[in-house]
Amino acid sequence: AQKVTQAQTEISVVEKEDVTLDCVYETRDTTYYLFWYKQPPSGELVFLIRRNSFDEQNEISGRYSWNFQKSTSSFNFTITASQVVDSAVYFCALSEAKGGGNKLTFGTGTQLKVEL
Amino acid sequence: KAGVTQTPRYLIKTRGQQVTLSCSPISGHRSVSWYQQTPGQGLQFLFEYFSETQRNKGNFPGRFSGRQFSNSRSEMNVSTLELGDSALYLCASSLVEADTQYFGPGTRLTVL
Numbered sequence: 001a002q003k004v005t006q007a008q009t010e011i012s013v014v015e016k017e018d019v020t021l022d023c024v025y026e027t028r029d030t031t032y033y034l035f036w037y038k039q040p041p042s043g044e045l046v047f048l049i050r051r052n053s054f055d056e057q058n059e060i061s062g063r064y065s066w067n068f069q070k071s072t073s074s075f076n077f078t079i080t081a082s083q084v085v086d087s088a089v090y091f092c093a094l095s096e097a098k099g100g101g102n103k104l105t106f107g108t109g110t111q112l113k114v115e116l
Numbered sequence: 117k118a119g120v121t122q123t124p125r126y127l128i129k130t131r132g133q134q135v136t137l138s139c140s141p142i143s144g145h146r147s148v149s150w151y152q153q154t155p156g157q158g159l160q161f162l163f164e165y166f167s168e169t170q171r172n173k174g175n176f177p178g179r180f181s182g183r184q185f186s187n188s189r190s191e192m193n194v195s196t197l198e199l200g201d202s203a204l205y206l207c208a209s210s211l212v213e214a215d216t217q218y219f220g221p222g223t224r225l226t227v228l
Contacts, residue, residue, distance in 0.1 A: 033214065043204055045219035091159065101214025102147055103172045106159040 002027045004094050006107035013082050013114055021077045021110045023092030029053075031097035034068065034075045035104065039089045048090075051075060082114045117143055120209050120220035128226045134195040137223045141188050141209030147171075148190040149217060150182060153204040162205075165190055166213060194225075202227045 003026040013019045025034065036048040049059060051068050059066050063080045079086055089111050093104040121140045129135050141148050149172075150162040161174040165184035182192040188209070194201055204224050208217035 035216070037219070042221065043224070044221045045206060045208075047216055047218055050216050093159075095214070097214055100164070100166070100171050102149055102164050102166075102210060102217065103161050103174070104149070104151070104159075104208075104217060105161070108158050 002029070002032075002094050002096055002105045004092050004105055004107035006092055006110050008110045009108070010111040010113070013112070015084060015114055015116055016081050017114075018078060018080050019082050019112065019114075021079075021090050021092075021112070023075045023077065023107060025073050025075065025092070025094045027094060027096055029096040029098055033095045033097075033101060035093040035095075036066065036075075036077050037091045037093060039091060039109070041088075045091070048077075079112075082112075084114050084116060087112055087114045120207055120218055122205075122207050122220040122223050124223060125221065126224050126226075128228060129197050130228050131197055131199060133197050134193065135197060135225060136191055136193045137205055137207075137225075139190045139192075139207030139209075139220060141190070141207075142218060145209035145211050145218075146188055147210045147213060147215070147217075148184055148188060149208045149210075150190070150192050151206045151208065152176075153206060153222075154200075154202070159206075162192065171213075197227045199227050201225065 005024045032053045034051045037045040089109045092107045147166045149164040164172040184190045204222045208219045
């Protein structure tokens with residue numbers, strides 16, 4: 001069965017600090033997809049990134065970067081120079097190609113608080 | 117393009133009643149999935165519909181059901197509501213299978 005673990009329940013940083021959110025996943029499928037979503041207080045899940053299991057290239061998008069390592073089953077997310085607007089709950093999620101690939105299994109989320 | 121829309125945004129019901137939630141996907145998207153979010157259980161997959169057919173189902177009792185119409189709009193129904201059904205219900209749509217899912221703002225259901 002697929003599983004996603006986000007061991008960090010809450011992280012507090014001061015603005016401009018760098019912060020890394022950890023995500024470890026388990027799956028028996030050889031083809032799978034990894035995601036990060038942001039959930040601000042309004043409740044809507046905002047898509048940030050998707051990674052396919054066969055693409056281990058790291059990605060950078062502005063202040064955001066993602067480190068995908070199949071060897072350790074991890075898909076970590078780093079925010080550089082954090083800002084107050086980054087405060088939200090961040091979810092890592094996994095879907096397997098078997099069954100169509102649209103059933104997301106979420107981690108428990110990491111609450112990020114960025115203070116001035 | 118307009119995003120995923122969900123109606124109503126807030127609902128208050130009493131135990132034993134039933135409720136229907138509606139979701140309109142992004143134009144052109146054919147897959148609609150539903151998730152339940154509670155403080156205790158987190159985000160859990162309910163079911164997915166693709167071209168009017170239920171393709172996947174999560175571990176929820178039969179009181180939870182859904183359907184999809186020919187225009188890809190979807191509804192989910194919860195019968196005989198229980199206090200534990202109080203949650204944020206999120207709908208997501210994607211273009212095709214194994215594609216990125218985009219979420220709506222959710223419907224917050226409170227059962228008294």
